[in-house]
Every structure is written in C-alpha cells, then in structure tokens.
Amino acid sequence: MKIAVAQNNYHIGNFQSNFQKMKIAIERAKANKADLVLFSELSVCGYPPRDFLEFDDFISRCEEVIQKIAALTEGIAVIAGCPARNPRIEGKDLFNSAYFIENKEVKTVVHKALLPTYDVFDEYRYFEPNREFHVVHFQGKKIALTVCEDIWNVGNDNPLYTLCPMDEIIKELPDFIVNISASPFDYNQTENRLRVLRANAERYRLPIFYVNHVGAQTELIFDGGSYVMNAKGKVFDELSYFKEDYREYILEEIIESENTLHHDKMPVLSKIEKIHDALVLGIEDYFRKLDFQKAILGLSGGIDSAVTMALAVKALGKENVMSVLLPSEYSSQHSIDDSVELCKRIGSSYDLISIKETYQAYLETMQPVFTGTEFNIAEENIQARIRGNILMAYSNKFKYILLNTSNKSEAAVGYGTLYGDMCGGLSVLGDVYKTQVYELAAYTNREKEIIPKNIIDKAPSAELRPNQKDSDSLPDYAVLDEVLFQYIEQRQGPKELVKMGFEKTLVDRVLKLVNQNEFKRYQTPPVLRVSPKAFGMGRRMPIVGRYLS
Amino acid sequence: MKIAVAQNNYHIGNFQSNFQKMKIAIERAKANKADLVLFSELSVCGYPPRDFLEFDDFISRCEEVIQKIAALTEGIAVIAGCPARNPRIEGKDLFNSAYFIENKEVKTVVHKALLPTYDVFDEYRYFEPNREFHVVHFQGKKIALTVCEDIWNVGNDNPLYTLCPMDEIIKELPDFIVNISASPFDYNQTENRLRVLRANAERYRLPIFYVNHVGAQTELIFDGGSYVMNAKGKVFDELSYFKEDYREYILEEIIESENTLHHDKMPVLSKIEKIHDALVLGIEDYFRKLDFQKAILGLSGGIDSAVTMALAVKALGKENVMSVLLPSEYSSQHSIDDSVELCKRIGSSYDLISIKETYQAYLETMQPVFTGTEFNIAEENIQARIRGNILMAYSNKFKYILLNTSNKSEAAVGYGTLYGDMCGGLSVLGDVYKTQVYELAAYTNREKEIIPKNIIDKAPSAELRPNQKDSDSLPDYAVLDEVLFQYIEQRQGPKELVKMGFEKTLVDRVLKLVNQNEFKRYQTPPVLRVSPKAFGMGRRMPIVGRYLS
DSSP, X not given: OEEEEEEOOOOTTOHHHHHHHHHHHHHHHHHTTOSEEEOOXXXXXXXXXXXXXXOHHHHHHHHHHHHHHHTTOTXXXXXXXXXXEOOSSSSOSEEEEEEEEETTEEEEEEEOOOOOOSTTOOGGGTBOOOOXXXXXXXXXXXXXXXXXXGGTTSSOSSOSXXXXXXXXXXXXXXXXXXXXXXXXXXXXXXHHHHHHHHHHHHHHTOOEEEEOOEEEEXXXXXXXXXXEEOTTSOEEEEOOBSSOEEEEEEHHHHHHOOSOOSGGGSOOOOHHHHHHHHHHHHHHHHHHHHTOOEEEEEEOSSHHHHHHHHHHHHHHOGGGEEEEEOOOTTOOHHHHHHHHHHHHHHTOOEEEOOOHHHHHHHHHHHHHHHTTOOOOHHHHHHHHHHHHHHHHHHHHHHTEEEEEOOOHHHHHHTOSOTTTTTOOSEESSTTSOHHHHHHHHHHHTSSSOOSOHHHHHSOOOOOSSTTOOHHHHSOOHHHHHHHHIIIIISOOOHHHHHHXXXXXXXXXHHHHHHHHTHHHXXXXXXXXXXXXXXXXXXXXXXXXXXSOO | OEEEEEEOOOOTTOHHHHHHHHHHHHHHHHHTTOSEEEOOTTTTTOSOOGGGGGOHHHHHHHHXXXXXXXTTOTTOEEEEEEEEEOOSSSSOSEEEXXXXXXXXXXXXXXXXXXXXOSTTOOGGGTBOOOOOOOOEEETTEEEEEEEGGGGTTSSOSSOSOSOOHHHHHGGGOOSEEEEEOOOBOOTTHHHHHHHHHXXXXXXXXXXXXXXXXXXXXXXXXXXXXXXXXXXXXXXXXXXXXXXXXXXXXXXXXXXXXXXXXXGGXXXXXXXXXXXXXXXXXXXXXXXXXXTOOEEEEEEOSSHHHHXXXXXXXXXXXXXXXXXXXXXXXXXOHHHHHHHHHHHHHHTOOEEEOXXXXXXXXXXXXXXXXXXXXXXXXXXXXXXXHHHHHHHHHHHHHHTEEEEEOOOHHHHHHTOSOTTTTTOOSEESSTTSOHHHHHHHHHHHTSSSOOSOHHHHHSOOOXXXXXXXXXXXXXXXXXXXXXXXXXXXXXXXXXXXXXXXTOOHHHHHHHXXXXXXXXXXXXXXXXXXXXXXXXXXXXXXXXXSOOSOO
C-alpha cells in the first residue's frame, strides 16, 4: 500500500486556496499510483478556525470542499480534516473530524475524542467529544485513524483526560495508526512529539503516520515535521520543518523496517535555530496571508529592533523592510550611527526623522496643564507615542505593516509605552526574553557580523530621559528572565521561587509588575508564539484582579 | 430552617476582602439564628479567576480561606464556592465546587458537572466535570446542591450537554435545590434565568435558592438578582440588581407558599435601564477594584463621548471625571460649545487644548516623506493619535484612567483610529450599538436635559477632514446596526442576511469590514459586556483569516 503524506500550509477560511493545495497533492498521488493521501487536522478550513465555527455558512463551505475532494478520489483514498455536524440534539453542534473518502464517497467520519482546552487551545468551546471507537477498513488493512490529541494521553505523568482512545481502538486489532494533527510549534515541541509518538508505537506495537500542519496562523506557528514511525518506535522518516512537504511511503517497507532509516539525515536544529526559523515563518505568513508586502519598524539603536529587522529581512526581503530612525534630544549619537550602519550592512532603506520639534510642540501645548509638575513618565511616554504616531503615519500612507519590537521581558514587566513602542500589527519578539534576543543576535551574526557589535554590547536603554538605562528600573535581565520564566512558563508561585533561591523582595517586585501590567499586554499586538507559554491567547489573566499585585 | 442568602461583590484574588464580606454575612446570620448561609460560585476567590487557577499558590490561598470560614461555623452551616483539587491523577487538576461547611468542618464538597465553555466561559480549561451525584444531608433535609450551569441544561431546545445533573440528584429525593452561581449580565439574562429556574422548579417540583454574584470583573458585569422560587415556579423573592444584598428566609414558608409573593414589588427594568445600570456598575468596579479614583476622557461634541461622560459621572461622581476638548482645524465651533455646555450642566471640570500646533509640527516633520502624496487617512489618523497622546499624558501625569468612548458599531466596522480614539483603559460603550447610544442619551435626559439636544441631533462626524460625516463612509446606523446585530449576536451568515431582506452588496461590505478589522479590535481596551455577544474574550476570531473578507 502506497501512502502519501501531504504537509501543507493552509489559510484559515481560505477554502479556495486550501482546496487547491489538496487537489495538487491528490493528483500527484494518483499520478504516482498511491493508494491513500493524508492531510492534516482541519485541513479543509485551516487550524484554528476559532469562532468562525459558530457560523452555519462556514460549516457549509467546509462541507462543499469535502464534496469537491470526493469528486477527485476515483481510484484513491483521502483522509482530510474537517468539522462534522453532530446529528444528536444534545451536546455541542460539531465534531472535529477526520473524513475517510474513497472512490468519490465519504466512507466514514472519525471524530476526535480528546479536545485540548488549555493554553492556546479552545476545542471544547466548539466540539463534542467522540465516544465510539472503530478502525477504518481499507484494502484489507485496518487503520487506527485518530485526530491529534487523541494519541497524546499515553505515557504522561499527569494525563489530562480520563480516556485513552487508542486503548479502545486497539481492541479491533488495527494494522497501523494514522494521526492527523495541527500541533503548534514551541521550542520543546519536537521532543514532546517524538516522545508521544514513541510511547504510542511501543504501547500498541504499530507503525504511525503522523501528519502535521505547517505555516503560521497569526500568533500560532505550525512547524510541520510530520513523522513516519515504525512499530518499534524508530523514526522511519521526518518531513521538513517550517515548509511544505510531500512524500510517499510503502506501508510494507515501514512494517518490515528495523531501525531508524532516514532520520539520521535530518539536521537537528538547536533551540535558537528553531526559534529563529519559526519567527521568520511567522512574519512571512502574517504578511502573505494578509496580502501585505512591506514592513516598517523603528530602529532605536538597541538590540531588539535590530534583531526584529534582521528577522523581517529574512522573511520578506531587504527591499520590503523600511526602517525609521526617530531620535529625540535624549538619543545618543551612537544610536543613530549604529542603526545607519545596520541598514547599510543589510542594504535596506531607512529614513531619519527627528521628533524634537513635535515633542516641543506637545510640551508647549501641555504647558498650561503641566506647569509646576516634575518631568516624569508623562513626558517620557509622549516621546514614545510620537514615534508610534509617525510610524503609523508611514503605515497608513504607504501600506506598511508596523512591526512591534518589544521583547517578552519588557512585555512581562510593563517596561514599554502603550500606544508608543508597544504599537504594531505583529509582535515579533514578544515571546522571546531579552537574554534570548542576544542569542538570536549571535545566531544572526553566526557567519558574518550583520548586527553591529556595538548594538549588541551597549547597555540597554529606552533613551527617554538623560542617561537612562534599563537597569535603573529593572533587575539584571539574566536574573529577571529566570524569575519570569519560572513564573510564566513554569507557573511557580512566590513560595516556590524563594525556595529556588531568588530573593523575596525581588520575587515580590517582579510578580507584582507582571500582574499589574496585564492591562498593557491586553492591548498589544498578537505575539508570535515560540515558547510553551506566550502572552496572548494562551495566557488569560484578569485585569482587575488583586493577586500578587 | 432559616436560610440566609448573601449576594456579595467579590474581587478576583482579593482573598482578604472576599473573606471579610463572607465573615460579616456569617456573623449576621448567626446573630439572627439562621441555620445556613449561601454564597455564590467561587466566592472565595472571585469569578472568573482565569489562569490564576493554574498556580498552586492561588489554590492554596483559596483553601486557607475555606479553613478560616470553617472556623466561623460553630452552630451554623455555610455553602461557599471554591476550587477543589482533583485527587485522581487522570483529568484536569481541579473541580469547580460548592463546599458544605458545618460546625467547623468541611462536611462535603459538591463538584460542578456542566462546565460552560463558550462565549466568555472557559471552565473546561481548568476543571474536571463531576460524574457522581448525591444530595447533601442537613438537619433532616436533603439539599440538591448544584453549581450554576448544572441546572441550565433543562428545558432547552438545543441542550449543550448530554447529561442533566438534577435528573441524577432527584433520585435521592431532595427537599430543595440550592444553586450557587456566577452568571454574568446581558440584557436578556434576567428572562433566561427566570425561564431556567422555572423549568427546574416545574420539572422537579422543588423550591430553589439561587445565589448569584454581583459586581464587575473587568469586562464581565454580574448583576446579582438572586432568586428564591417555590416548587410551583413562582418567585418567592428576588434580591437587588447591581448591588450587594443579604436576606433570610424560612424554608417552610417557601415550601408552603402558593403564589408569587414579593416579586410584584420589584421594579421591572427596561432593557436600556438595565444596560445603563450595568455600565455604571462596570465603571465603578473597574476603578474601585484597581484603586483609581479619577477618569479622564476626550469630549468631541458627539454623542458617544457625551454619554460616556454622563455614565462616568454617575459611577464616579462629577468631581472625579475630567474632560478634555481637543479641537483641530477641522473641528466645528458647535463641537466646542456643545461640549462646554455639557460640562457646565454636569458641573465637572474640563480643559480646552488645541491640537493645531502639534498637528502642524507633525505635518512639517513628515513633509519630506509625504511630499507629493494626497491628504488621506494618514493625516486623519495623526490627529486622532495626537488626541490619544495628550489624553494619555494627562493620565500618566495625574493618575487618571482614560475612558474609551468608541461604540460597538464603530468597533465592528473599524471606524476608529488605533492608538487614537481607540485608546483607553476601559471601553464603556464598546458593546453598545450607535442606535442604543441614542437610547442611553434619551434615558440620561429622562428627567431633565443633561446632554444638550444639539449633541443628540447633529449628524455624527469624526471631524478629521472638512465636512466629514460618518454617513460618507458607512451605511445609515439604523441599517448598519441591524446587519451587525444579526451577524454578531445572531451568527447569521451572508445567505441568511440576504434572505432577511438586506441588500447583498451591503451585506458583503459590512461583513468584510467586520472581519478585516479584527486586528484593530485585538488591540482595544476591555469592553464592558452588556449583550449576549460582546467583542473581547467572548468573541474569538482569527486575525489572519480569509473568510468573508
């Protein structure tokens, strides 16, 4: 039996484009005499469709695509992901399903049983869980057809569900497992995925075809990396990361295989390489799927904007990235020089626009109101907001998307100006701690120095008042980032943090800053997610709470 | 048996304040020789605690409060809402539970079975559903103790769940139902609630004590309105709306009661009165719970800012609401005059700050870049963003919270400037359509003309270019709002809308505007929710989608 694995980059709600990609794969598979083509979870509509699922019209369009796919399946079978209506009146109206289509007919529809509802996932918001488990019969073989999370309850210390779907399906003695997934990237995900697939292969002694989605959907980046694994838990093959791929396999060869075959050929990416490639794909897909070409950003002379620019250039091409230098009276000459040097090295355009006059105009306008008050955060923020206004003026005039350059450390503690440097259509580094931004800079410079050394070496500063340094207001980033990681990613509380050896006053101060600044993060751009816990849809906090704040 | 119903305004994570309120009620009930005191769902920590629930420290603090409550229960019983740990390794780590505490001891903990996971609710994100159902024995009576949603699966056309907890509990022949709730307000909720309680009373022939939460938690407004209903489905009593309340009942009187007793005495609020009172509570609690006193807002001379101001004055007092008039060269004299008149009538402070000079400074600064281009949305938005910057400068200098004045119609179609008039800590009217804003204005003026007639009568305009009118860019609000309501609240698609009689070109245009402007709404302040479908946490849409856009 020849099985084709199609790892495509879908676009949510873009039925035309999604169908086109599936059609091309089906035709290629037919030409190569494949028996079965596998597509990823909710491939028909893209993942996650979110509240579009609540529209009957949206579901009807999904069903139309299934019919169009069915029309292509003469002499071939297809497994495609698509929502299915729940015929029972009780329960949620939909299932998250795998359609098994053969010879112009939907032969069976298998529903997902385990509905991830944590972090960025909201599946029980939409879907009824499956409660009946059967294999799919095809050409004398029995397929254990599963959807994503359904194989993730195996081999866990803390299983999220009381049910294990494969424990049910195995009773019908399947020959192999197919798992269609939309499993978003984070820097630990490759290892987690491999662990889960191995646990399944070993528990059920079956080969697995794991088909993942690739491509970014706003904040979520799907990294692809579909797997074919033999019954001994050895990786037979691994599809590309961060790009589309298509491969064909002979089932019998996998069943007979003893060892890891192709896997050794795949380069193993380091954590920072993965983050880098994910961010590049995240930027690229954001622009392409929104039909925008050009990015703009403010270059401050600091490392965050420099790294954001390098990533944007990688994603969009240097001709599509415009930088603006926006010095004030508090900007140092090196900020301008270093930014100009960066643009020259990359070969991309920049403008230099002084904000001095506009800032003076504000001060004069506010003079009757501010008279007798001390220079404080109000004057600092006016400058940051002038920059935001000017960058948005470029954006509105020339159809640029403004890239936000804030990092995760700043976003966490609220070290940034709402409507100022927190502006933008997309936050590139909002899930990257400051210490990781340095790693990204080093990675960018791995072959030659693209980001000037001076930008990397200087002490971080917002330059909103004379001689300002981040370290005036914040703990050292090395310590701050560690506390933030333990609190945000690891959900450690104040007691646990003190037990780890962090000073109590530091812990209290950092946690209070994080919790008090929820209101700022609420209004910031979507953040490209690369960690297991990013700000945005995966971290939902009350604004008007009073906990550690 | 004497039962006290305590309808309190809790604060998420503010364990000290929540416990204090519960303690006062318990002591009052003891003094009055009550046998049982009822508190609402998750009363210990406030509802919804959201991802705070993922912190072990947070749960430990909840448990500490339960112990402190238990210490108060000599000679009395208490039902309090609090998360409980799931002792099984499989499934989610917590339950959403009702603690039955008597004589210094937690006697039993009843878990919620139906976990709302739709609209603003995310309960399956945190909680494992209950699967075992028993009555609670107390003083020879059997209590059917349920948590919120557990009684909401009765009498529905489209039940969301496959289980009905009361159908199980009824087998043990309970004497009455207690339901502890945190059921947020929308303008249909009183009727829905009454319908559901009646359906339960009639199906099980039991009296019901329904205890709701009151108070606002960021965007969610809990309206109180706790009920006591007899076994015939007649309302025995109804607690206050939009404020705390405490009452005591003799169970036997309710059991023996024939008809509606106190209900007729309660004033029945009109839809617009409810919205008005909800918004006032929403503003009040946002400020009080964040420890802020003073609001600031920009007065444009239009109806949205006028109504926002009137609501803020109602909530915070006229001495705590500061208005700023920010005319540009495109502002008409009547905008200034009408705004000044409004402030004078209300007796609150205002400043008049011209943005002309600052705008000129921007134009001069941008001149090298904008040369040869036409005046367009870029110049319009610069003005709106200057206003945002100035209002935020007030906020930063003097510790005001900026109130956002955008209405739901504008937010829906993206008729507003991100980082300009879309700034603010809280969106007061973001769930109120323009046509409803007029109703709120009329309601505000019901006794005397507070909002000048001229503000109500003039054609809406953003005044960002000469002679601009909203109607240049948008359909008439009467039609627009109807399409928006059908699309947003009713989830009708393009085909259904055309079938209703709306023009196809209009429908396509409006739906496209709504879907394309998701990126703007993503970055706007939290919206006080008054409808069954508000922008924000209850409506989750992809930004990078391609559906009807």
